[in-house]
Amino acid sequence: MALLVVPRFFGDEEPAGPAAGGAGGPRGNDTLAVTVAPVSQELLEDRVTTTGTLLPWEAVEVRAEVAGRVVALNFAEGSFVGQGQTLVSLDTEVLRAQIEGARTRRDLARTQAQRYRELFEIGGLSRQELDQADSEARVLDAQLAELAAEVRRRQVVAPFAGEIGLRQVSVGAYVAPGDPIATLRITGQLRLEFTVPERYLGQIREGQPVRFSVPGQEDPFVGTIYATEPNVDASTRAFTVRARVRNPGGVLVPGAFAEVELVLDEIPEALLIPTASVITGADSTTVFVVRDGTAVPRAITTGVRTTDRIQVTSGLSPDDVVLTSGLNQVRPGQAIRTGGAFDPTQVRPASTTAEERAYQTAD
Structure with missing residues (x-):
């Protein structure tokens, strides 16, 4: 949070004695030691x-679609697998026996349907009998396709190419539908x-x-x-x-x-000064600039604030130099002595965060 510094421009108590300057005059001969910093001009990033x-x-949790016993794991944990690669094989012994039986019945039905077609062509049977034979063959084709699909569902495959994680099953384990296998x-x-x-x-x-x-x-x-x-x-x-x-x-x-x-x-070529040089009042924002060895107040308007610096949108030029210390003691027109300089290497990059913008001064 920026420090509110209120200068004592008027009403300062004058000390007695020669240090107060000439008779009846202000303390214009007092020289104040201050530190200063030049106005910098650079690219300013407004950031959050x-x-x-x-x-x-x-990412997907690979899961078993049907119940069954794991007979093979076809991947190494942490390896890359291709799309469609079989990851886990479940037992299909019973299904394959059912497929053999269905295929035999289907072949027999097809042969019988062909014979019925030949008899139908010579008038040896009715259209209804031929249609019945064809229907039985098609039903067995559908049963065979369903069994083949059941076999495929017992092969758990990768839906896309990627990195497979740690396995959650072992060979010989029984998995239920929805059980996780790996990520x-x-x-x-x-x-x-x-x-x-x-x-x-x-x-x-x-x-x-x-x-x-x-x-x-x-x-x-x-x-x-x-x-x-x-x-x-x-x-x-x-x-x-x-x-x-x-x-x-x-x-x-x-x-x-x-x-x-x-x-x-x-913001290209933004003018930046240290926040320590800014005096924020109720109705104005001021800095002191160096002019011919004296401190001259200058009203400014400000923009984006960073942790250590603030953008000046009006009131200063790139060749100005501002006071960074002594702001509680300096008076307009007072002679100053630059006992030190603001260290520019300690200034953070010209950028502002969302938190810092909460303390911006918009004049």
């Missing part, structure tokens, strides 16, 4: 920071999910870049926004945003915590 979570691009994820591309306060809803757009960092990784990463939740959560007054993140090397892990930084606007 939040936290998010990395999620797999796609399948797409991790070569991830989703970064985070929330943003509702006041920024109009500033978030598809294709907008997002910077983020994760624990254990020194370098930051970049994603691209591809979707936003159209509704605002009434309890948090925030909305959900999703960004696409490329992860070809598998460096990023689903479920990881992420510190997210979203640039909302870029």
Whole structure:
């Protein structure tokens, strides 16, 4: 939170003695030691920071569709599997015996239907008898197809290509319909999910870049926004945003915590001064600038505020130098001595977060 500094311009108690200056005159001869800082001009990023979570691009819990005994596991835990690859095979011995029986009956029915057709052509039987024979053959075809489908349902396959997790079953185990087998994820591309306060809803757009960092990784990463939740959560007054993140090397892990930084606007050649140099009054915002060895007050208007600096939208020029200390003692026109200079290496990058903007001064 910015410190409110109120200068004592008027009504200061004058000390007795020679230090007060000449007879009847103000303390204009007193020289005040101060520190100063030049106005900097640079690119300013207006940004919002939040936290998010990395999620797999796609994830599904692979489950058994039917009941049965596990006879084969066809994947290695943590490996990559292809789309349609058989992961688990359930026992199909009884079904295959039923298929053999159904196939024999179907073949016999087809042969009989062919004979009936030949007899029908020479008038040896009626159309009804021929239709009955054809119907029996078709029913057996349907039964055979149903049994084949039951066999396929006992082969649990990967719905898409991805990384398979730890298995939850073993060979010989009996699984019921819906029992989990393993989790399948797409991790070569991830989703970064985070929330943003509702006041920024109009500033978030598809294709907008997002910077983020994760624990254990020194370098930051970049994603691209591809979707936003159209509704605002009434309890948090925030909305959900999703960004696409490329992860070809598998460096990023689903479920990881992420510190997210979203640039909302870029202000080229913004004028910035230390927040310590700003005097905020009830109706005005003022700084003291250095002019010919004296301190001259200057009214300014401000914009975006960062942790250590504030944007000046009017009242200063790039070649101005402002006081950063002695603001409680300095008087307009007072002679000053620059006993030190503001250290620009201690200034943070020109950017502002949502929390910092809550303390902005709009004049």
